[in-house]
Amino acid sequence: MKEPKPMPKETITTRAHDYNQWYLDIVREADLAEVAEVVRGCIVFKATGYAIWEMMQRELDNRIKTTGHENIYFPLLIPKSFIMKEAEHVDGFAPEVAEVTRAGGEELAEPYVIRPTSETIIGYFYSKWVRSYRDLPLLYNQWCNVMRWEMRTRPFLRTAEFLWQEGHTAHVDEAEAEAETLRILFDVYADFAEQVMAMPVIRGLKTEKEKFPGALRSYCIEAMMQDGRALQSGTSHNLGQNFARAFDITFTDQHNTIQHCWTTSWGVSTRLIGALIMTHSDDEGLVLPPRLAPIQVVLVPIYKNEDERARVMEAVERLTADWQGRLRFKVDDRDNFTPGYKFNEWELKGVPIRVEVGPKDVEKGSVAVARRDMPGKAGKQFVPQAGLTDYLLTLLEAIQVALFERALAFRSDRTATVTTYDELKAQIERGFALAYWDGTTEEEKRIQDETRATIRCIPLDQPEAPGICVYTGRPTSRQVIFARAY
RNA sequence: CGGGGCGUGGCUCAGCCCGGUAGAGCACCGCGUUUGGGACGCGGGGGUCGUGGGUUCAAAUCCCUCCGCCCCGACCA
CATH class of the missing domain: 3.40.50.800 (Anticodon-binding domain)
Structure with missing residues (x-):
């Protein structure tokens, strides 16, 4: 039998011609979502897109439960004053929260915000629930929608309303909170991304500049898309005692002294659908890994x-x-x-x-x-x-493995170690630049202004040998990844 | 929010500069022939030209407002 070449899909722009348009074409043609033009920045998750999310939810929920967490649900509306309680948190989210000021036909005494994330309202309740070290840890997760009034939106990657899970835990000390934060990063997020999505990810720590507003430390998994840009695909935060102080989450320890809890929060969202598309799909259309495909x-x-x-x-x-x-x-x-x-x-x-x-x-x-x-x-x-x-x-198993291997090979090919600023500028046009780094937040900002690249993370896998900072020339043992990001 | 582009049947677009009865291809409906990589013929239905206002005898077309989308920046899961 004669086998014709795969016919180019006339409804899909090729990746080489216009990567952004290709992405939008895939979303539309594969019938994953539709821009809800009557609601700014929002999308309709269509049946296929939602089915993929349900597959993701099932796999993630299993992992969240097997690591000892339970599901719970908090209100969509949060008293505005709650958001104001943690200084860094306010600065981080104030511009992008939507407020409800009227209900029941009259002005509300105190406006509500539509949750952009739930640390604050959960903090309020945790403070009521925790009395003794015997009440800890609290290990809860919630599946919900959140709203962030983003300036520029793209289906799945950044929408005003999105679906996600947010885990919120409270612990007796820093070590336990840190262990929780890392356990989620490795055993839930990275494992899910690589085993189920067939998407290789780099496990890393965010710099001060990039961390979650209000967190002590933020960890992340970063993936490389087919245009060489980075996509933050999941985050896990050790919130230290910041929210515990703001919301007075305290407990009495074994020695009868009152202490603030250490809390964590972690989330992945429907952005993962965008990651999935940009990791595997081609000019013929969507490519789904078997473990996530609603139809295999x-x-x-x-x-x-x-x-x-x-x-x-x-x-x-x-x-x-x-x-x-x-x-x-x-x-x-x-x-x-x-x-x-x-x-x-x-x-x-x-x-x-x-x-x-x-x-x-x-x-x-x-x-x-x-x-x-x-x-x-x-x-x-x-x-x-x-x-x-x-x-x-x-x-099906062979395809699952092949997709991961292909994505891994692609990332390896587009990742290079750089030792000079010029090399850095050149490499971020292709993909990830690994570089020794000893700069300050100000220097990090300057690089972003000059190159449009940011430090995606400090990989948890660090090289043995020390090196020279790519920007300051100072000796350092810390290596980071620079890339353009979504 | 700043710069640029664009809103015309479901989709992609022409018409706008130079105002005068709203078009094409695809999709859709009916009938028939077809079916191993996007079939074909014949017939048919469908559009307050994004919104509101203005100019004009007359506005898809000219002017203003607002809304939305796309691209490039600043912000972000």
Whole structure:
């Protein structure tokens, strides 16, 4: 059989031509979301996009529960005065909070803000719940929506309203809070990103300039998108005693002395959907890793007439008999579209595997199997009907691994160590620049002004040998990653 | 919020400069022929031209307001 080259999708701008437009084209064509033009900066999560979020939620929620946390839910509205209580926090969020000033037909005595994050209202309640060291730790998480009035928005990556989970914990001392912060970073976020999203991430510490307003330390996972830019994909904060002081979260310890708790907070959001798109997808459309794909296998029956249709559908019934519960699949039996149209449509929507069953397959006892991560002839082959289910399950795993490996290789290729400022400027055009750093926050800002790149993080994996700071020339043992960021 | 671009059937856009009965392709509906990489023929439906105001005998077209989207900056999960 002659295999034509994958046809370029005329509805999708190529990545090389315009990466931003490509991203928007994918979101629209794969039917993930729609810009809600009647509500500034907001999107409608369409069925496929929301299904991906549900898959993410399931995997994350499992990890959050297995690390000992319980789900809980706090109000959407927060008294405005709460937000004002932690100095750094106010400065960080004041410009982007939306306020409710009227309700019930009259002005409210105290306005509410629509939560941009819930540290403050949770802090208020934690202070009521904690009396003794025996009440600690508090290990809670909430799934909710939040609102931040961002100036510029993009579907999934930055929207005025977004969905996320925010974990909030309280502990007896710094060591326990720090252990919690890191455990979430490694065992929940990094593990999820790499094992489920097939997206390699760098585990790191934020600089003072980049940390969460009000935090003692912020940790993050950073991923590289296909244009070489960095995307912060999750954050985990050790809040120290800052919020405990602001909200008077205190406990009596073993020695009968009153102490402030140490709290943490951590979150990942629907931004991960944007990360997923920009990590794996190509000019043909969305590419979904099997573990997150709402549909893992789509089966397209092919026939010319009623007789063929009957024979083909009989084979389809037989082949899919034991798929239920083992594969997430769909049989595309719509008769108002041609097979070629369906191939393109499912490719666009990122389904990892397509199985084609036609009259010739019925005769020969075969099926055609095409894998999405390898468009065109390279990814399509004929396999025997016998043992098909196991074959598909194995192939799904292979695709999952291949996507991770490909993304990892891409990142490695676009990451380089730089020793001079000129090298740094050149490297951030391509991707991540690893550099020794001993500068101040002021110097960090100056570099941002000059290059539009920021320090994404101080990787937790640090080199053995010390080096020379790329900017100040001072000797240091600390290496950081510079990159342009989303 | 600053600079730039753009809002016309569901989508992509033409028409605007030079005011005079709103168009094309795709999509959609019906019928028939088709179906292994985006099928074809014939027939058909669908638009207060983003919003509000102004100029004019007459506004998609000219002027102003507001809203929204896209790109580039400053802010951010």
